[in-house]
Amino acid sequence: MARILIIDDAVAVRELLEQMLRLTGHDVVVAANGKEGLDQLRLQPAELVITDLFMPEKEGLETIRELRRDFPNIGIIAMSGEPGMPSLLGIAKRFGALKTIEKPFDRNEMMAAVQEVLQRKT
Numbered sequence: 001m002a003r004i005l006i007i008d009d010a011v012a013v014r015e016l017l018e019q020m021l022r023l024t025g026h027d028v029v030v031a032a033n034g035k036e037g038l039d040q041l042r043l044q045p046a047e048l049v050i051t052d053l054f055m056p057e058k059e060g061l062e063t064i065r066e067l068r069r070d071f072p073n074i075g076i077i078a079m080s081g082e083p084g085m086p087s088l089l090g091i092a093k094r095f096g097a098l099k100t101i102e103k104p105f106d107r108n109e110m111m112a113a114v115q116e117v118l119q120r121k122t
Contacts, residue, residue, distance in 0.1 A: 001024070001025040001026045001027065002026050002027070002046070002047040002048055002118050003026070003027040003028075003029070003045070003046040003047055003048075004021055004026050004027070004028050004029070004046055004047065004048045004049070004050065004114070005028075005029045005030070005031065005040060005041060005046040005048070005049045005050070006018060006021075006028060006029070006030045006031070006049075006050050006051075007030075007031045007032075007033065007034060007036070007037035007049060007050070007051040007052060007060075007063065008030075008032070008050075008051070008052040008055065008079075009032050009033055009052065009054075009055040009056060010052070013052070013103070014030045014032075017050060017110070018030055020107060020110065020111065021114070024111065026114075029044070029046065032055070032057075033055045033056055033057035033058055034051065034055060034057060034058030034059060034060065034062060034063030034066070035057045035058040036057070037049065037051065037063060038058070038063065038066055038067070038070070041067075041070075041071060041074075042070075045071070045074075046074065047074065047075060047118060048074065048075040048076070048077070048114065048117055048118060049067060049074055049075070049076050049077070050076075050077045050079065050110075050114070051063055051064065051067075051076065051077070051079070052078075052079055052080060052103075053078060053079070053080040053082065053088055053089070053092060054080060054082050060078060060080070060092065061088070061092060061095055064076055064078060064092055064095040064097055065095050065096070067096065068095065068096035075098055075117035075118060076096055076097045076098055076099075076117075077097060077098065077099045077100070077101060077113050077114065077117055078092035078093070078097035078099075078100045078101070079100065079101040079102070079103055079105060080092075080100075080102065080103060081102065081103030081104060089101075089102070098116075098117045098120060099113040099116065099117055101113055
């Protein structure tokens, strides 16, 4: 299975995604913000990053831009539950996210997005 990095400042979201993905056999790493996530990727690459857009230290759009620049072949899923998010999720796609998801997300929707992005990369 794939190595997946989850970047989100909300502990509950990180834990939920980590549990969902581990149960399906993925190797999961978590980070609380974009800076921490990028640092982890430089140490150990992943096939997929699931990132929130609103975080301290380094927010999601900036993180996506750096991911695309430094890891051009990585799969990216952007997610957000903030007001005004549909337009921000659209910007995330233009910056390089392959899929976008609104929070709160449905488990099946997230798992389908993960599978789709991983299949695009192979």
